[in-house]
Amino acid sequence: MQLQQSADESIRSGLPEGLTAVKVLKQSGCSTYRRELRSMFLLRHANLVRLLGFCNQDTGQAFRALVYEYMGKKSLDIYIFGDKVQRATLGWLRRLNIIYEIAEGMKYMHVGSGVQMIHRDLKPHNILLDDNWTPKISDFGLAMLFSPDEAKQHTQLIALQGYTAPECFSSSDVTPKSDVYSFGVVLLEIITGRQNEISQRLLPHVWNFWDNHRSHCPNHGPGCTLELLDRDVPRPDEESLRRLQICVTVGLLCVQDSRDDRPDMPAVVDMLKSQDLPRINPSRQTLHGMEVGESSGTTATEDLP
Known part of the structure; x- marks a missing residue:
């Protein structure tokens, strides 16, 4: 079959x-x-x-x-971009666990295996779920040991999707921080149930919501986080909502324009495990040179459907 x-x-x-x-x-x-x-x-x-x-x-x-x-539940994208029944199957506690475990897998690839491996194609379709909903990163056909010279040779293979870091467009330079960017996009997609795609509309949408609610929601409180969540998934409990607040901020830090402003994967894991919101506030993404909204005639600041 x-x-x-x-x-x-x-x-x-x-x-x-x-x-x-x-x-x-x-x-x-x-x-x-x-x-x-x-x-x-x-x-x-x-x-x-x-x-x-x-x-x-x-x-x-x-x-x-x-x-x-064999991964019995197939790929993550089925449940975060599928119909209402499929989305509701993946509740908030399950989604949080998936986020944490993907981060652990990426941390291992970057610093835990004895070699520094870059995946270069992290996206929900390449995250598979077993019968216990354990996420497992797959499709290593573009993965490579970190070498700047080799990275530049293959960048064009991956620079055509909504998970690619800005530096891959401007300088064709792939590093572990490029994977961090991809992880941030995946994290925000898991939370919102919305796909970033080539138009890059999801990232400014989340940042605008996060930034506009700062004066209304001290410490980016539950109100603004609730508005960002996938509406086809039942409301989270208070503990899960607090964890989701942290995830939104971490996701925005991961998709910063400059790779120097992004945390590495060990820092990402530490922040996700923390009980406190990250002390560093993310900056607005410029998405310069990434053709935001060009194909649809929209702008990055417009709300998503």
Whole structure:
């Protein structure tokens, strides 16, 4: 049974010893196969999808495949961008846990594995959920060990979506802070249920709401956070709402224009675990050179539908 297909690969379920996901790459996906295989051999974490085996046959017709653990709930985007029933399935406590665990997985990739790995393609579609709703980062076909020279060679592969950091457009320079930006976008999408997309409209929408309520909501209180939440999900309890307040501020810090103004992933994890709001206030994103709203004729300050 085919589960999903893209330009370079198809993914099928198999049943050798329990259900697995087999990612079969077409001939044009040779470099993707090598990069993903190398990454998965170097990484092992509870919040990264687990590689179980691989096949590399070069004789006759080339055949390359990666065998992964099967993730029964499929991808995160189904539940944060889907219909009302799917969105409501992912309640606030579950969403908070998913945010925390994605952050732990990214922290491991950047500083915890003994090598500094950059994912370069973090988005909800590449975050898979197992039967217990544990998130696992997947699709390491663009991942790489951190090397500025190598990063510049491949940036154009990823600079066409709403999760790419500004420096990737202006200087083609990818660092771990580029992943932090992508994580911030994903975090805000999980909370709002709205997709950033290439138009980049979500980020100024959240920041404007956050900034405009400063005079009305001391410490960015519950009122302004409630207004940002996905309305298809039942209202959170007070403790969850407090955690969501912290998440909104952390998400905005992660998507700062300058990578020097973004926290690294260890700092992100610490802030998410804290009981207090971050002491640093985020600045407004300029999104310079990122074509905000151009395709739809809208501006970044307009409200989202």
